[in-house]
Amino acid sequence: MVTRDWTTGTIYLSQTITGVLGNFSLLSHYLYLYFIGCKFRSTDLIIKHLTVANCLVILSRGVPQTMTALGMKHFLSDIGCKLMFYVHRVGRDVSISSTCLLSIFQAITVSPRNTLWAELKAKAHKYIGPSVILFWIVNMILNILVPTGVSAKWSEKNVTKKTDYGYCYSITNDKLKEYGRLYAALVLLRDVFFVVLLLWSSSSMVVTLYRHKKQIQYIHGTNVSSRSSPESRATQSILILVSSFVSLFTLSSILHICLTVIRNPSFWLVNTSALLAGSFPTVSPYILMSHDSRVQRLCCACTRNTESHI
Incomplete structure (x- = not known):
């Protein structure tokens, strides 16, 4: 048992450190x-917002799970448990929303100018800021019920189901059962919608x-440069990011x-689920940095931006 817990x-701990270093490196x-x-x-x-959301997911789930596995018990109060689960859900949902927005925006960016996206292509950058802020607000409101189903100690009388995460309990009682079904349906519909997009x-x-x-091969024949454009590299990065997600x-x-x-649920099911939940926030910054030419060139050729879209 001790060997299993330490493993x-x-x-x-490895996943948490790797994820935190990657996301903070990207922010730096x-x-x-x-x-x-x-x-x-x-x-x-x-x-940037995707990276912040990833950090919230990793810290709110990875740190408590690590401390629990290493032998620390009951280090969170009831309020602390509710806060951890709430932050994790908001961070996870903003990560999903941001990844979807990133993919859609890049699809609009690389679309030909003679398509129906031409008019939206010139204005798309103006909607990025409001869209990201809207994602944070909507997900904070949508997850407002999450703390009601979390407890530091299982003391509910009418509990029909509990999931032990080691440091907190996820509980379901008769009062929360109907609300839980409605909430689960809304979350499922939203997640399916984003995956389809x-x-x-x-x-x-x-x-x-x-x-x-x-078209390039047709125009230039076989003599095509092996170097891809920054736009193409960004698209490839996002495609790998989306595939991983x-x-x-x-x-x-x-x-x-x-x-x-x-x-x-068994010990292995709970822990495997938690590890998978932190996998995308851990690998995504490395995918983005590996395809960003500015990281490799250390921005030596950059010029001051006087008309930033941000």
Whole structure:
């Protein structure tokens, strides 16, 4: 038992440290670009909020799970448990929303000028800021019921189901049962809606890139430069990001459904679900930095941006 707990704690600790370092490195990168006067891209604002949301997810779930696995028990009060779960849900949902917005905006950016997106293409950057703020507000309101189903100690009389996370209990009683079903339905509809948008925008980008590549090959023949444009690299980065998100999110959702359905979920199911929930926030900053040419060039060729879209 001790060996199992220490192994689990080490895995959680490694994921938490890796995720925090990656996301703070990405935020530091943007802070560096700001101080040296680099020109920001329109998608950078979305990525900043995505990074903040990722940090909230990692810290609100990874840190408590690590402390619990390493032997620390009951270190959170009832209010602390409710706050941790609420922050985790808001961060997770903003991460989903931001990833979807990033994919849609890039799909509009790379779309040809002779399509129906032409008019929206010129104005899209103006809607980024209000959209991101709206995501935070809506998700903070939508998750307002999350704290009602969390407790530091299982002291409810009419509890029909509980899930032990080690440091807190997720509970369901007769009073919360009907509200829980309505809430679960709303969350499911929202998540399905965002996944559909992600798949649509990703498919649109793939088709656009394929057509562009065929046109370039037709014009220049076989003598095509192997260097891709910044726009193409950004699109490839977002496609990899979306692919990682959809796969990890699908697995995480399946395990979350299992946690909801199974009356007494096992130790491995609870911990695997928590690890998958933190996987995307951990890997996403590394995907974004690996395809950002400004990280590699340290922004030596950047010029001061006097007309930033942010």
